[in-house]
Amino acid sequence: MAAGKTAAAALDAWLVFEDEAGFSMTPPTARTWSPRGITPTIRVRGRSRRRVSIAALTCYKTGQRPRLIYRPRDDRTPSGRMSFAWTEYRDLLADAHQQLGGPLVVIWDNLNTHLTRGMRKYVAERDWLTVYQLPAYAPDLNPTEGIWSLLRRGSTANRIFTDPDHLINTLRTGLRRIQHRPHLIDGCLTATGLAPLSS
Structure with a gap:
């Protein structure tokens, strides 16, 4: 982690953290208000295997406002593939x-x-791109994990999704709200123990 931060400063580069997450039609539950003694109930219209995957980048640079860049991937694509291919990460x-x-x-x-070999070759051939791997089992070091937490506690919490398009639109709306609130993106970095770079 320190190596990545030092390299970013030396290269006058953006420090970029990437992560991906999946969201299903079953809503995450969060605390809510209800009359005393009445437990709130969320009714879901059957079980759906439909899933949306999102790859996101949280981007930081000294003197710049932090940025959030993301790409959703619906499992309704013609290939039927559930996860991102290396070419999709390359394009992102x-x-x-x-x-x-x-x-x-x-x-x-x-x-x-x-x-993958293709991704390693792509990185090696780009002088504007340097890549470091996080240690195994260290999600607490990745600020993009905080973005998923904001989504699950915010726009998607306790929500009944009527169809996959409703889920995708809700995710896009939630991510756009975060994009327009740089302090939330900075807060995700601070939660990892690193100081924000945008000040």
């Missing part, structure tokens, strides 16, 4: 490089898709 990093306008130091976990 390329889009982030274009949006942020500078080199990236990416820190992510040891997901097998991150370690």
Whole structure:
């Protein structure tokens, strides 16, 4: 982690953390209000196997406001694949490089898709891209995990999703709200024990 932060400073680069999460039609439950003695009940319309995966980048650089860049992936795609392919991560990093306008130091976990030959070759051929792996079983070091927590405690909590499009639209709305609140993205970094870089 320290190596990534030092490299980002030396290269005048964005420090970028990546993570992915899945969301299903069954809503996460959170605390809510109800009349005393009456337990609130959430009725869900049957079980759905439909799932939406999201890959997100939390991006930090000294003197810049933090950024959140994300891509959803619906399992209704023609391939039927549930998780992101390495080419989709490649495209996400390329889009982030274009949006942020500078080199990236990416820190992510040891997901097998991150370690494919194609991804390693892509990273090696890009002078604007440096990648570090997080230690195994260390989600508490990744601020993007905090984004998922904000979504599950906020816009998706206690929500009845009528169909997959409703779920996708709710996730997009929640992520857009976070994008417009830089203090939340900074707070996710602070929760890892690292100081925000945007000040």
